[in-house]
Structures are given as C-alpha cells and as structure tokens.
Amino acid sequence: MARNKTGIIELDEMLRGGFMDKDAVMVAGSAGTGKTTLALEYLVNGATQFGEPGVYLTFEQLPDQIYRDAENFGWDLRKLESENKLRVVCTSPDLLLDPEGEEQLLGETIKELQPRRMVIDSLNHLEMYVPRGDLRKEAYRILMYIKTRGISPLVIWEAQQGPESSYAVTQIGMSFLIDCLVLLKFVEINSSMKKALAIMKMRGSDHDKRLREYEITGHGLRVAAPFLGYEGIITGSPHRSLTQEVAGAWDTAFTRTKHKQ
Numbered sequence: 001m002a003r004n005k006t007g008i009i010e011l012d013e014m015l016r017g018g019f020m021d022k023d024a025v026m027v028a029g030s031a032g033t034g035k036t037t038l039a040l041e042y043l044v045n046g047a048t049q050f051g052e053p054g055v056y057l058t059f060e061q062l063p064d065q066i067y068r069d070a071e072n073f074g075w076d077l078r079k080l081e082s083e084n085k086l087r088v089v090c091t092s093p094d095l096l097l098d099p100e101g102e103e104q105l106l107g108e109t110i111k112e113l114q115p116r117r118m119v120i121d122s123l124n125h126l127e128m129y130v131p132r133g134d135l136r137k138e139a140y141r142i143l144m145y146i147k148t149r150g151i152s153p154l155v156i157w158e159a160q161q162g163p164e165s166s167y168a169v170t171q172i173g174m175s176f177l178i179d180c181l182v183l184l185k186f187v188e189i190n191s192s193m194k195k196a197l198a199i200m201k202m203r204g205s206d207h208d209k210r211l212r213e214y215e216i217t218g219h220g221l222r223v224a225a226p227f228l229g230y231e232g233i234i235t236g237s238p239h240r241s242l243t244q245e246v247a248g249a250w251d252t253a254f255t256r257t258k259h260k261q
C-alpha cells in the first residue's frame with residue numbers, strides 16, 4: 001500500500017508508514033497549535049526527500065509572512081519554487097468558490113508541477129463565503145478536484161478549544177469526506193501547558209491510538225512520548241487515571257516500607 005511519508009519520523013510511525021495515498025487528510029486544532037507548521041513540513045519534506053512536488057494554497061497570510069516564517073524553520077520555499085518542487089498560491093476564498101475557480105487557480109500549476117501533495121490552509125476561510133450548510137458541498141467539490149488529479153489533499157481546520165467543543169471537528173459534518181483526522185490540542189498538565197497530538201481516525205489502516213506529546217521546535221514539529229496515565233486529555237480535563245493513582249500509592253508505600261527496613 002502506497003504511503004505518503006510526512007518525513008516527521010515519529011508521526012510516520014504513528015501512521016504506520018505515512019498517510020495513505022490520495023486520502024483526504026484533515027489537520028484540526030485550535031489557533032497556534034502548529035497546523036500550518038505541520039502542513040508546510042509535510043510539503044517541504046515531500047519535495048526535498050520523497051520527490052513529491054506540492055502546492056500550498058492559502059487564504060491565510062500575506063506571502064512575505066509565509067516565506068519569512070518558513071525560513072525560521074530552515075525551509076527555503078522560494079528555492080523550492082524556483083526548482084518547480086513547490087508552489088505557494090495565496091488567494092481569496094471567493095476565487096476558489098467560483099464554479100471554474102479550481103481550474104483557473106490551479107490548472108496551470110498542476111500542469112507545470114505535476115504535484116502529488118496539496119495543502120489548503122484553511123477550510124474555515126471558505127466558511128465565511130458560503131451559506132451555512134454549503135461548506136460540505138464546496139469542500140467535497142474541491143477535494144474531488146484535487147483527488148481526481150492524482151494529488152493527495154491535506155486540509156486545515158481551526159477547531160475551537162474547549163471541553164464542550166473538543167469534538168467539534170466532527171460536528172461540522174465533514175467527517176465522511178475525511179479519511180484521516182489528526183487532532184492538535186493544548187492541554188494543561190501539572191500547571192504547565194503542553195501540546196497533544198492524536199490520530200482520531202484513519203480509514204483502512206491501523207494507527208497509533210495513543211495521545212502523544214509534541215513540540216514546535218526551530219526545525220518543525222517533533223513528536224515525543226505518549227501521555228501515559230492521564231485520562232480526559234481530549235475532553236480538556238486531564239486527570240491521572242485511577243490505575244496510575246493506585247500504582248503511585250503502591251510505589252510510595254513500597255518506598256516507605258523499604259526505608260523502614
């Protein structure tokens with residue numbers, strides 16, 4: 001089975017080799033969790049390590065900002081563009097939503113680059129331009145346009161952080177369009193802010209079911225150890241699990257007994 005490696009070693013391990021080819025991937029998380037960083041790293045690694053050119057379609061920022069932020073991670077997007085390995089497309093959502101929008105915006109680039117990966121940053125921007133309830137239809141149209149051209153899409157979704165809306169990504173009713181859902185989340189543990197990554201679903205594949213801690217470093221996203229012994233991290237109220245408490249109590253008792261001897 002063909003896999004699209006992200007090039008982030010631990011994440012590829014969690015995905016049992018990488019995303020499945022042509023699968024629609026969604027990276028969801030609240031503001032500042034590192035969605036754009038993950039998506040850019042996926043494109044840069046695809047272009048530099050795996051011979052897979054990519055397109056970064058964004059409604060997000062001004063191009064200069066994107067190049068500058070990427071440079072801080074050591075990624076020279078302009079160089080990759082000059083080598084026809086990457087294209088940054090900055091546009092307004094209404095252009096993409098036009099009936100012939102995808103072809104006008106992307107047709108030439110697809111012919112020129114023959115991309116294998118495409119990121120859309122983010123679907124929330126489309127939400128502002130389409131009547132409520134039409135987002136699914138538009139997302140479907142765009143995803144199909146990308147997939148039928150042999151390109152694997154990765155879409156970004158900014159989900160609200162909070163206990164009641166922690167599963168909001170699935171509440172928007174787009175889960176049937178999405179083959180693989182990666183969730184990024186801030187969690188507070190022992191009074192410090194940590195970041196947690198989980199693969200919530202991956203159609204047709206096994207995957208790591210554990211919550212893993214991750215960090216955004218000067219070189220991109222790095223996945224660390226799983227959060228063991230905590231429950232409720234996804235729902236936003238982490239607490240040590242009962243088994244962990246019991247194990248902790250035994251440890252303490254054991255140490256005390258040992259000291260007495």
Ligand SMILES: Nc1ncnc2c1ncn2[C@@H]1O[C@H](COP(=O)(O)OP(=O)(O)OP(=O)(O)O)[C@@H](O)[C@H]1O
Pocket residue numbers: 029030031032033034035036037038072073158216217218219
């Ligand atoms: N060069 C860097 N080195 C280390 N950490 C960085 C660097 N650049 C950004 N970060 C961290 O990554 C975070 C933002 O990452 P990113 O922009 O990918 O998040 P995002 O989820 O796309 O945010 P938004 O919802 O605002 O679009 C920053 O808040 C910062 O903590």
Ligand SMILES: [Mg+2]
Pocket residue numbers: 035036037060121
């Ligand atoms: Mg972003």
